[in-house]
Amino acid sequence: xHIINKKIIIEKIGIILVSLSTLIxxxxxxxxxxxxxxxxxxxxxxxxxxxxxxxxxxxGGIYPAIIGTLYVTIVSVIFSVPFGITAGIYLSExxxxxxxxxxxxxxxxxxxxxxxxxxxxxxxGIFVTGMKIGESVLSAGLTLGLLVLPVIITTTEEALKRVxxxxxxxxxxxxxxxxxxxxxxxxxxAGPGIMTGIILSIGRAAGETAPILFTGAAFYLHTLxxxxxxxxxALPYHIFALSTQHAQLSKVRPIAYGATLILIFLVFMLxxxxxxxxxxxxxxxxxxx
Amino acid sequence: xxxxxxEGQMIKYKSTxxxxxxxxxxxxxxxxxxxxxxxxxxxxxxxxxxxxIPFFKxxxxxxxxxxxxxxxxxxxxxxxxxxxxxISTLMVSVGSLVISMPIGIGAAxxxxxxxxxxxSDFIRYIMEILSSIPSVVIGFxxxxxxGPFLAELTGTNNGFNAINGSILVALMTxxxxxxxxxxxxxxxxxxxxxxxxxxGSTKWEAIIKIVVPYAKRGIFASFMLGVGRAIxxxxxxxxxxxxxxxxxxxxxxxxRTMTANIAIEMGEVPIGSKHYHALFAIGFVLFIITxxxxxxxxxxxxxxx
Numbered sequence: 030x031h032i033i034n035k036k037i038i039i040e041k042i043g044i045i046l047v048s049l050s051t052l053i054x055x056x057x058x059x060x061x062x063x064x065x066x067x068x069x070x071x072x073x074x075x076x077x078x079x080x081x082x083x084x085x086x087x088x089g090g091i092y093p094a095i096i097g098t099l100y101v102t103i104v105s106v107i108f109s110v111p112f113g114i115t116a117g118i119y120l121s122e123x124x125x126x127x128x129x130x131x132x133x134x135x136x137x138x139x140x141x142x143x144x145x146x147x148x149x150x151x152x153x154g155i156f157v158t159g160m161k162i163g164e165s166v167l168s169a170g171l172t173l174g175l176l177v178l179p180v181i182i183t184t185t186e187e188a189l190k191r192v193x194x195x196x197x198x199x200x201x202x203x204x205x206x207x208x209x210x211x212x213x214x215x216x217x218x219a220g221p222g223i224m225t226g227i228i229l230s231i232g233r234a235a236g237e238t239a240p241i242l243f244t245g246a247a248f249y250l251h252t253l254x255x256x257x258x259x260x261x262x263a264l265p266y267h268i269f270a271l272s273t274q275h276a277q278l279s280k281v282r283p284i285a286y287g288a289t290l291i292l293i294f295l296v297f298m299l300x301x302x303x304x305x306x307x308x309x310x311x312x313x314x315x316x317x318x
Numbered sequence: 319x320x321x322x323x324x325e326g327q328m329i330k331y332k333s334t335x336x337x338x339x340x341x342x343x344x345x346x347x348x349x350x351x352x353x354x355x356x357x358x359x360x361x362x363x364x365x366x367x368x369x370x371i372p373f374f375k376x377x378x379x380x381x382x383x384x385x386x387x388x389x390x391x392x393x394x395x396x397x398x399x400x401x402x403x404x405i406s407t408l409m410v411s412v413g414s415l416v417i418s419m420p421i422g423i424g425a426a427x428x429x430x431x432x433x434x435x436x437x438s439d440f441i442r443y444i445m446e447i448l449s450s451i452p453s454v455v456i457g458f459x460x461x462x463x464x465g466p467f468l469a470e471l472t473g474t475n476n477g478f479n480a481i482n483g484s485i486l487v488a489l490m491t492x493x494x495x496x497x498x499x500x501x502x503x504x505x506x507x508x509x510x511x512x513x514x515x516x517x518g519s520t521k522w523e524a525i526i527k528i529v530v531p532y533a534k535r536g537i538f539a540s541f542m543l544g545v546g547r548a549i550x551x552x553x554x555x556x557x558x559x560x561x562x563x564x565x566x567x568x569x570x571x572x573x574r575t576m577t578a579n580i581a582i583e584m585g586e587v588p589i590g591s592k593h594y595h596a597l598f599a600i601g602f603v604l605f606i607i608t609x610x611x612x613x614x615x616x617x618x619x620x621x622x623x
Contacts, residue, residue: 040522047432050424051441054492058448061459068462116355119348133352135616136359142543142612143362143605144550146577150584150601151362154369158589175358182355206337208344229450236452239552239577243584265454265553272458273557282462289458293451300450304443 065289072287086249086271087280091288096253097166097261098235101245104170104257105234109178110227116178117185117223122211141179145239148176152244167257169245176240177230184226188219221310225303232299236292238265248274264292366602373398373595382599388563388579390593398596400603402565406480406573409566410555411548413484414491418544421488422495423530423537429496430503431525442497449493453553460486460558472570478560480569486554491544498543502536503529535619542615546608552577576600 076090083089124130152172162168192215200210216223238246246266254261271285272278332340374382377398385399429441460482468477506529514524530537560572561582574582580597587593 036520036523040520043522043526044432047424047428050421051428053421054425054448054496055441055444057489058444060463061451061455064459064463065455112351112354115348115351119352123345123348124352133356135613136356138616139609139612140355140359140362142546142550142608144552144577144608146550146552146580147362147366147601147605147608150369150580150598151365153584154365154598155361178355178358206341208341209337211344232450236450236454238452238454239581242581265452268454268458269553269557272461285458286462289455293455296450296452297447300446301443304446308439308442 062293065286065293068283069286069288069290072283073290077287078291081251082249082284085277086275086284087277088284091264091267091284091291093250093253093262094264094267094288095291097246098264100166100254100257100261101170101173101241101263102231102235104166105173105177106227106231108171108174109181109230112174113178113181113226113230114185114223116182117189118211118215120182121186121189122207122215137179137182141183145176145237146242148172149240149242149244151175152240157244163258164243164245164247164260165258166245166254166261169241169261169263170257172240172244173234173237176237177233180230180233181226184229185219185223188222188226189215191222192218221306225306225310228299228303228306232296232303235299236265236296238263238269241266264288264295268292363605366598366605369595369598370602371595373592373599376592377596382596383603386565388574390583390596396592400576400600402563403574403576403579403600405565406559407549407575407577409480409569409573410483410487410551410559410575411545413480413569414487414548415541415544417484417488418491418495419541422492422540422544423499425492425496426499426503426537426540427525427530429500431521431529445493445497448489449497451490453490453551454557456486456489457554457557460554465558474570476560478558479571480559480566480573483555483559483573483575484569486558487548487551490551490554491547494547495540495544498540499533499537502533502540505536506532539615539619542611542618546611546615549607549611550577550604551575552581556581576604 078090078095079092080090081092120130120133124133149172152168152175156162156168156171157164196214196218197210200214201207205213241263245260246263247260248262248270250260250262268285268288271281271288275281382398382400384401385397386401387397387399388402389397425441429438433441461478464482464485465477468479468482469475470477510528510532511521511524514528515521519527555573555575556578559574559578561574561578562572563574563579564571566573580600583593584597587597
């Protein structure tokens with residue numbers, strides 16, 4: 030009797046501990062979100078979103094930072110999506126299980142693990158000075174593109190692997206070539222899964238700061254970038270600058286909160302879309318099998 | 319040859335030769351993209367090494383790796399020792415994992431063993447959101463919330479120190495640790511649990527003595543990924559750890575990690591100078607460390623149980 034009681038007490042303590050861990054994680058997210066929401070919401074207005082900073086950035090809006098982030102994210106997507114998807118298709122449909130394929134897979138995993146600041150160094154050395162593109166939307170976009178490439182490759186491969194083998198067999202059995210099978214059967218079935226990867230990488234590219242520090246992000250510009258060869262302001266870099274580099278830190282704090290709220294909102298929207306897309310996919314595939 | 323599916327509806331067909339040719343072209347395009355990926359990684363490595371070599375030649379690898387002082391702009395004697403930066407990175411990484419591993423495994427156990435359906439989906443959603451928060455936002459929280467809190471708690475003047483960095487980096491590694499550990503725990507066959515419980519153990523005993531040990535490889539993989547992320551984290555530590563480039567003695571000291579040092583100094587140095595190449599050398603060291611962490615975790619998780 031005594032032993033059973035002890036076991037039950039230990040089990041209760043265990044459950045309390047694991048619940049507490051979960052609570053810590055969830056509450057830290059709530060605290061972060063609540064703090065930024067409460068202190069940033071007052072700043073949000075039409076004017077804040079669509080005007081330039083004024084009076085040495087102590088007043089005015091964050092318009093150029095929003096536009097800059099938009100531009101650089103678009104460049105990174107244009108570069109990484111076609112390339113990432115073809116590589117994903119190669120890995121899932123064409124590669125044979127040999128040493129070369131293992132090498133590619135290990136390489137992709139390693140690419141995903143390289144610190145973002147090292148991508149920044151690479152971007153500086155290759156795009157900015159090596160190719161002489163200079164600090165620009167293009168250099169920063171390409172650097173971010175490299176950074177999100179592994180995400181797109183992996184999600185594409187996984188999405189294709191989830192398409193049942195019978196789909197391939199049926200298509201090949203009807204006389205279709207491999208490419209026809211990929212184009213007409215596999216990509217449509219794996220589409221939503223591939224989409225998830227793209228959305229997640231947009232969120233990642235939009236929120237990264239370290240890779241754009243020396244590839245094109247500017248502290249302050251009084252015009253929007255005229256072409257992809259101009260420097261730009263970016264939302265995450267703007268937050269960094271306002272909270273650490275500015276001469277009057279306390280005076281710009283409300284603007285920093287406002288900008289952070291906008292960035293968080295943007296990233297939350299993207300990851301929520303990706304999450305529900307994936308949830309729906311999982312429900313569908315569980316229903317089928 | 320025209321082919322009629324329904325009366326009056328004609329489908330144009332490409333010739334077989336053309337179809338086969340397209341198929342071949344597709345195959346080579348996909349293969350080339352596979353090769354390009356490898357080339358990119360090689361290019362990054364070769365490039366970092368190439369940009370580091372002038373520094374290694376001029377300064378010496380030993381002085382760099384074992385030098386105890388980092389002061390490249392000193393008027394008297396420029397010093398390029400990586401040790402203070404390395405110790406800072408080590409402190410923040412160890413500190414963050416001490417926080418995130420127990421909490422992460424605890425949450426993973428709750429997630430996989432004590433939650434289902436809607437709650438399980440909800441926690442998954444929370445993880446997704448948490449992992450998507452940009453590091454600059456976490457750093458901002460370090461400045462506005464955790465810094466002042468730590469300052470008050472410890473009686474120091476600002477709270478920008480190794481503890482602050484550890485807490486923030488723990489927040490950033492938690493989603494990775496939780497989701498990978500959860501998957502590992504969920505992969506444990508149901509038979510194992512059932513057998514343990516039918517032998518008279520409580521559910522908790524089954525979890526601690528059977529399920530967690532069975533999933534140890536997956537949990538270790540989550541740990542290694544956490545290590546990799548902690549070492550590579552840049553913006554949060556730049557913003558919240560004070561960035562003093564001296565060897566830190568306690569967790570209440572300000573630290574400057576390898577990543578932070580690159581971020582802080584690269585904007586100031588003339589391109590092609592010794593200092594510029596020294597920062598690439600730090601990047602090269604970071605690259606090698608993360609490569610080793612990755613290879614190690616691959617090796618251990620792949621080995622059969």
